[in-house]
Amino acid sequence: xxxxKLFYSIGEVSRLLGVEESTLRFWExxxxxxxxxxxxxxxxxxxxxxxxxxxxxxxxxxxxEGMTLVGAKRxxxxxxxxxxxxTELLSRLYYLKEELLALQESFDHLSPPLQDEPQI
Numbered sequence: 001x002x003x004x005k006l007f008y009s010i011g012e013v014s015r016l017l018g019v020e021e022s023t024l025r026f027w028e029x030x031x032x033x034x035x036x037x038x039x040x041x042x043x044x045x046x047x048x049x050x051x052x053x054x055x056x057x058x059x060x061x062x063x064x065e066g067m068t069l070v071g072a073k074r075x076x077x078x079x080x081x082x083x084x085x086x087t088e089l090l091s092r093l094y095y096l097k098e099e100l101l102a103l104q105e106s107f108d109h110l111s112p113p114l115q116d117e118p119q120i
Contacts, residue, residue: 007037007046017059027058030069
């Protein structure tokens with residue numbers, strides 16, 4: 001996420017995870033977490049970095065691993081440390097992949113394409 005802010009709006013988290021705001025609210029109801037901070041009872045949801053980590057774990061279980069809601073809840077309940085480690089590792093790998101692709105693109109712009117040597 002780069003520079004860490006204290007709080008993120010539901011819109012920011014929605015864009016970050018690539019899901020609708022209503023999906024985030026639904027996950028809060030179903031999983032009972034995260035519990036975003038609200039300044040007032042009717043105020044906007046404000047998520048902390050650890051809330052976003054929890055949502056990433058839920059997202060990975062449901063969208064990337066194709067688990068059902070019941071299966072994902074069970075996994076989070078019984079295997080949360082393993083899920084946290086796996087999610088952190090995958091996040092780092094995605095980041096490294098993006099960095100490597102950016103490096104490759106910058107190298108492609110630096111050197112001219114190789115031409116075939118003329119055949120005699």
